[in-house]
Amino acid sequence: MQIKDKTARRIRELPPYLFADLDRKVAEVRARGVDVISLGVGDPDIPTPSYIVEAMKRAVEKPENQVYPSYLGSLDFRKACAAWMKKRFHVDLDPEKEIIALIGSKEGIAHFPLAFINPGDTALVPEPSYPVYATSVTFAGGNVHWMPLKEEKNFTPDFASIPSNVAQNAKLMFLNYPNNPTSAGASKEFFEKAIEFASKHGIIVVHDAAYSEIYTGEDAPISILQISGAREMAIEMHSFSKTFNMTGWRIAFAAGNAEIIAALGKVKTNIDSGAFTAIQEAAVEALRGYDDFVPGMREIYRRRRDVLVNALNKAGIEVYPSRYTFYVWAKVPEGFSSMSFA
Numbered sequence: 380m381q382i383k384d385k386t387a388r389r390i391r392e393l394p395p396y397l398f399a400d401l402d403r404k405v406a407e408v409r410a411r412g413v414d415v416i417s418l419g420v421g422d423p424d425i426p427t428p429s430y431i432v433e434a435m436k437r438a439v440e441k442p443e444n445q446v447y448p449s450y451l452g453s454l455d456f457r458k459a460c461a462a463w464m465k466k467r468f469h470v471d472l473d474p475e476k477e478i479i480a481l482i483g484s485k486e487g488i489a490h491f492p493l494a495f496i497n498p499g500d501t502a503l504v505p506e507p508s509y510p511v512y513a514t515s516v517t518f519a520g521g522n523v524h525w526m527p528l529k530e531e532k533n534f535t536p537d538f539a540s541i542p543s544n545v546a547q548n549a550k551l552m553f554l555n556y557p558n559n560p561t562s563a564g565a566s567k568e569f570f571e572k573a574i575e576f577a578s579k580h581g582i583i584v585v586h587d588a589a590y591s592e593i594y595t596g597e598d599a600p601i602s603i604l605q606i607s608g609a610r611e612m613a614i615e616m617h618s619f620s621k622t623f624n625m626t627g628w629r630i631a632f633a634a635g636n637a638e639i640i641a642a643l644g645k646v647k648t649n650i651d652s653g654a655f656t657a658i659q660e661a662a663v664e665a666l667r668g669y670d671d672f673v674p675g676m677r678e679i680y681r682r683r684r685d686v687l688v689n690a691l692n693k694a695g696i697e698v699y700p701s702r703y704t705f706y707v708w709a710k711v712p713e714g715f716s717s718m719s720f721a
């Protein structure tokens with residue numbers, strides 16, 4: 380029997396997951412004894428701070444944390460997330476209705492279209508972007524309409540250039556600021572334009588804010604939920620992965636419009652059984668220690684960024700000037716593609 384012939388189209392037609400490909404290449408070269416500095420996937424090399432690891436050790440021993448978790452996240456976890464959103468962004472959220480725990484934001488993103496996309500529906504996805512947005516739309520049977528991110532627009536989509544029949548039929552739009560991979564930040568004015576556009580056309584907005592705490596300049600990124608009207612059609616996903624160097628732990632949350640959160644909750648309730656309660660307990664502790672840990676980490680990223688950007692500039696490589704995320708978006712010299720240059 381040819382198993383390959385039996386695989387579903389959604390698997391067969393999938394572009395190769397670039398990061399898996401890179402991992403394989405890096406492993407090959409390392410096996411030959413080469414010391415590789417990975418400039419690939421954004422996975423922090425700084426360990427999870429010990430105060431969080433210690434909290435996890437205590438949490439994992441408690442029998443009450445060893446049973447099936449709450450589907451939506453423990454109330455303690457959701458309350459801590461709401462309190463952090465209030466302190467950080469001055470947004471008031473009801474922890475019971477407007478917050479849901481995720482097993483990493485990738486999980487939330489991947490499941491989200493199942494709640495809103497019927498086969499043939501359209502979703503607006505930035506290009507370039509985190510591959511999960513487009514793949515999850517495709518898995519749900521939807522069509523992706525790409526929104527190019529151009530330097531002249533500071534790597535934000537130009538809503539005016541989206542054909543009106545596409546805008547009219549689009550059900551959902553993904554946004555991500557600070558942006559992977561361009562490092563661009565978004566202004567309040569941009570978010571206002573996005574909400575106005577979404578509101579006019581009845582489009583649900585999912586803002587992926589995985590890098591909201593990774594910035595090395597003066598201006599802290601804002602939340603889309605701070606924009607007036609946003610709570611009528613938007614949710615925002617926040618992850619502990621980059622903020623606390625917890626990529627392996629798989630914990631994040633979505634916040635915003637209660638009906639959208641409930642719809643995502645319905646999908647999740649039928650697919651997974653929630654995030655491990657002990658990890659949620661450690662995540663509560665992570666938020667409690669935010670002020671003691673995160674500013675120091677930002678300082679490390681600032682120093683590293685300056686080293687890399689200065690060296691690239693000296694080598695004559697033009698870098699997009701941004702102080703958001705831990706990515707550097709540089710122009711490939713004339714005569715190369717990004718692949719051939721790398």
Ligand SMILES: *Cc1c(COP(=O)(O)O)cnc(C)c1O
Nearest residue numbers: 483484485509559589618620631
């Ligand atoms: C790293 C990253 C995430 C975080 O994913 P988790 O599943 O929470 O680890 C989400 N979105 C983008 C764009 C990222 O780069």
